[in-house]
Amino acid sequence: MIKNDLFLRALKGETVDRPPVWMMRQAGRYLPEFMEIREKYDFFTRCRTPELASEITVQPIQRYGMDAAILFSDILVVPQAMNIEVQMKPNFGPYLPHPIRSEKDLENVIVPDVEDALGYVMEAIKATKEKLNEEIPLIGFAGSPWTILCYCVQGQGSKTFDKAKELCFTQPVVAHKLLQKITDTTIAYLKAKIKAGVNAVQVFDSWGGMLSPTDYQEFSFQYIQQIIDAVKDEAPVIVFGKGCWFSLNDMARSGAAALGVDWTCSARNARYLSGGNITLQGNFDPARLLSPPSEIKKMVTRMINDFGKDRYVVNLGHGILPNVPVENAKAFIDAVKAYKQP
Template structure:
């Protein structure tokens, strides 16, 4: 395994002094890149995920074309429900669709704790091939969805702004909900350990729908399971938690022992730091829609963001995934502006 030539991200997660702030973007491998769109025309979504050569090519595109300080493996959070036995379709223009969702206790019988090497081995193969192809240029990030976010899709059967069916399921059938959350948690721990073994340098847990829960429900339905995952990976690999909109629980997330916490653009960095404490790296928090601005505006806005995080452990990122309509040169301008930023 070659030495990392650029380990800024890992050093920042460890709280070490670095010469500059590392930068990457959520959803950087994909939908805004013309070269990705060409592959999308040829291969279906899951073909792209399940073919290591394609996943590797897509993962590395933003490293070469945009200049980010880390690669994140091209995959999807819904490969876990798939591995557990639920059918998942990706419907063009509409997003994920699970035709046979979980609605009651007996539906859990259709699910199983998978052998991750068997069901998700293609992700591990993609990580191994990507690691080899990167040849130490930048660290490689693996990821999984948080159990609460996966439950949302597994119960609702599709995307939603409110996931009220998923919430109703948890409030009316709490026993079944917690059994499902535990099954997802156990699968995710095995899956992320497999990613570490296959060459991931750090893993991120995406709780995209964490912000739909009030603080007590977030603790009960999300954080207690994330805590198990972080604890299980403690001696294996560094972890970053990104729970969009759940900043009221930053203190609890910091207490898990995760090395990094992602924040969105709805909280000021100073407030996030106050809630999270000094011993964790904050990641974020540029509004992805701001990348539509003219390049000089992007450059100025990046300076404002960087100044707000100044003197603190920080990985520059967006506050959510990059939007499909962002011009590549705007994404590049964002990355370059972070790289050019100096406090001295």
């Protein structure tokens, strides 16, 4: 039994004394102990080495004592497993030298045996569970099929993902075939993670907000729905769509346990749009962690009061920034732990 199950109870909608807290990208670049590892090993070596991935996962827990850990990994290990080359270039980000732009490019894309191709992730989960020693839950994650497609087609990060959208709108058959392959791989991947020991999973739709509400339904949400349907009976599913406030109503009826909210959507609007009966997660602006610690504490308390302490998981509205001071991250976590309902 997990000793601190506050996070899992919040996902079930149970009454709690205070909401649980964790931070997206909490295992990462703002921590000096992470930077020491980064000096020695390149990005995908860190992802593929279970001992390193598990050590990085527990670093923020040891420092701050969050209510949940999230496995250190990357959404782009999925296309790698699907036979799509992905490089992580320093000071550039992800680079895919052979983007998928046609039916012919799809021929080499496989739905892999995830236990074989991504076995190192399952080993990292087992190593992390051992380190956590049933103290807190462990979250596994994957990118949404649309967000993965964005990188596979664009070949790199982008402000507009114009080439990804072009493929969807000019060659929809190719786009849907690729989306389905990613979906099938992701379902198998998340199920394997659950079997290996994660207690909940999150689907990151980081680029969902690039699409109009109609296109979102066609090219993103119907595939996320397949994932939820396949996985929700095995572990709670959190869906985080950045910029996807327009889909909160559909998401609330999807069978997901919780919905992530970014900082552009107020607590009041998020509760209204989602129907008020589902756990919400978010939505502190990551850049606000650059404010003075005293200010952060006040803002966190106000945010909890706005969302309400139940059916709520305190988090950021996107991943933590690398230039956040460690004491500011501590102020964020401590403010939640000290919360008392007014």
